Amino acid sequence: MPLWCDPLGLALGVALDRLIGDPRTAHPVALFGGGAARLESVLYADARPNGVAHVALCVGGAAALGVLASRPRNPVARTALTAAATWAVLGGTTLAREGAFMADALERGDVAAARARxxxxxxxxxxxxxxxxxxxxxxxxxxxxxSDAVVAPLFWGAVAGVPGLLAYRAVNTLDAMVGHRSPRYERFGWAAARLDDVANYVPARLTAAFTVLAGPDRRGALAMWRRDGHRHPSPNAGRCEASFAGALGVTLGGTNVYGGRTEHRPTMGVGPKPDVGDIRRAVRLTRLVGLAAAGAALAATVATGLATTRATTAAANAALRLARGRRCRRAIV
Structure with missing residues (x-):
């Protein structure tokens, strides 16, 4: 398989997300969510083993589909499938659009529209x-x-190709569906939440690093990442939020209400609380971090391809030398 297939497919998928964003109907992630919900209705019980089985079947199925999608030996087909998978799992453009909508609504004073969105x-x-x-x-x-919609999918795509892309999106989707704290999912959603923590451990820290590189205040981003990143209840989200707070010069955290449940979270950053203008600055930072992540993923994919090609060539040469040595010994005998 030519070296250029996977990097080109990844680049095309990033470009598609940047140009058109998520499909408005029949989104592959929504289709997966529907299937996961139907499987939940069969497997659900207020017990961790049932949740583990649910996650194993859903994530294993997504990874298996990725393996099958990676099998075509035709370079054009391989590139097209990689591009389609990358586009399907990325959500950077839609994320930026949602942020821009919130900024528009609040700038014109339409609090009701912002609340609804x-x-x-x-x-x-x-x-x-x-x-x-x-x-x-x-x-x-x-x-x-x-991190969840851009950096993590690109990281797993660079590490494990199409299977990595699809498996990560399955993990993240399941966490959103059943991984939150509630009486129904306290035990059943445990496996989804823990697996999502593992899958996002490295990407969250890469997100913080890219924020330091791309943010308007690099020193502030680094300082708040180091000082406050561990203070968030999530082992991963705090790294992202703290670095954004430092880069933008604002304070994040505080009291949040989720369906009647109130959480008091430590603050992160130094400065005032965000105002409407900071939303647009955060949107710009999101786009810049996404570009940095895409560049790093492409570089890693090329490097992996080169290393694999060299290792394969070295193994083939070693096998050839061994075969020649055997033929020489037979000729002497």
Missing amino acids: LPHLCGRDPSALGPQELARATVESLAENT
Whole structure:
């Protein structure tokens, strides 16, 4: 298989996401979610083993589909499938558009529209939120989802190709569906939540690093990442939010309400709470971090391909030398 197939497919998938974003109907992730929900109705019980089985079947099925999609030996087909898978799992453009919608609504004073739209970004209750709290929720969601929707898929695509892309999106989708804290999913969703933590451990820290590189205040981003990144309840989201807070010069965190459940989270950053103008700055930062992640993923994919080609060539040469040595010994005998 030519070296250029996977990097070109990844680049085309990133370009498709940047140009057109998510499909409005029949999104592959939504189709997966429907299948996962039907399987949940069969397997559900208030027990961890049932949740483990649910995750294993859903993620294993997605990974197996990725393996099958990677089998074509035709370079054009391989490139096209890689591009389609990359486009299907990325959500950077849609994330930026949601942030821009929130900024537009709050800039024109339409708090009702912003409250109605916030559930597209996060799960907190928007009914009592004013403009500043809506702005904070938006910036925090942009920070966290930059990792979930952009950096993490690209990382796993670079590490494991199409199977990595599809498996990661399955893990992240299951976490959103059943991994949250509630009486129904306290045990059943345990496996989905823990696997999502593992899958996002490296990408979240890469997101923070790219934020330091691409942000308007590099020193601030690095300082807040190091000082406050561990203070968030999530082992991963705090790294993203703290680095965004430092890069933008704002303070994130505080009291959040989720379906009647109130959480008091430590603050991160130094500066005022975000206002409406900070949403657009966060959107720009999200786009820049996404570009940095795409560049790093492409470089890693090329490097992996070169290393694999060299290893294959070296193994073939060693086998050839061994075969020649055997023929020489036979000729002497």
